[in-house]
Amino acid sequence: MYKLSQAAAMDVENILKRSSIAMKIWVDADACPVVIKDILFRAAERTGIPLTLVANQPMRIPASPRIRFLQVASGFDVADNEIVKQLAAGDLVITGDIPLAAAIEKGGLALNPRGELYTTDTNRDRLTMRDFMDTLRGSGMITGGPKALKQGDRHAFASQLDKILTRLVGNS
Numbered sequence: 599m600y601k602l603s604q605a606a607a608m609d610v611e612n613i614l615k616r617s618s619i620a621m622k623i624w625v626d627a628d629a630c631p632v633v634i635k636d637i638l639f640r641a642a643e644r645t646g647i648p649l650t651l652v653a654n655q656p657m658r659i660p661a662s663p664r665i666r667f668l669q670v671a672s673g674f675d676v677a678d679n680e681i682v683k684q685l686a687a688g689d690l691v692i693t694g695d696i697p698l699a700a701a702i703e704k705g706g707l708a709l710n711p712r713g714e715l716y717t718t719d720t721n722r723d724r725l726t727m728r729d730f731m732d733t734l735r736g737s738g739m740i741t742g743g744p745k746a747l748k749q750g751d752r753h754a755f756a757s758q759l760d761k762i763l764t765r766l767v768g769n770s
Contacts, residue, residue: 621689623641623692624689625650627657630692637756639660642662649664651667653669655669692710694712702716713753713758
């Protein structure tokens with residue numbers, strides 16, 4: 599499980615205090631693992647918080663007034679740009695895409711499928727590391743993508759999501 603610094607925990611608390619039950623959850627759904635989507639579907643039903651999956655490919659979602667799917671045109675960053683356009687302060691974005699996690703600058707929260715909460719500080723470090731890894735992959739020194747999602751990652755995600763939603767409901 600990832601531990602937040604005291605400053606990051608304070609950032610989360612401040613965002614959640616400003617937020618209300620009007621929070622929305624936005625999912626960068628093209629690359630989001632099915633098991634993470636299932637956790638999100640259950641959380642939306644349990645809490646009543648609206649959940650929107652954004653992707654450029656059609657996908658099945660449960661029939662629920664709380665869950666919707668928004669299909670965007672194909673293209674580089676089209677889904678990301680739509681999420682940033684729709685995002686309001688206090689919203690939560692689920693993404694493994696580090697540039698999209700920059701949405702935290704709009705006053706939202708960003709959580710990746712491994713349960714890591716992005717903060718302004720950690721996002722800068724992650725962007726630097728991502729660019730470095732892209733350079734290594736481009737030179738052929740490293741091949742392949744991220745490691746497969748493990749049970750511990752799923753647990754970390756569910757736990758972090760639950761903490762955020764529990765704090766939110768407690769603040770409303």
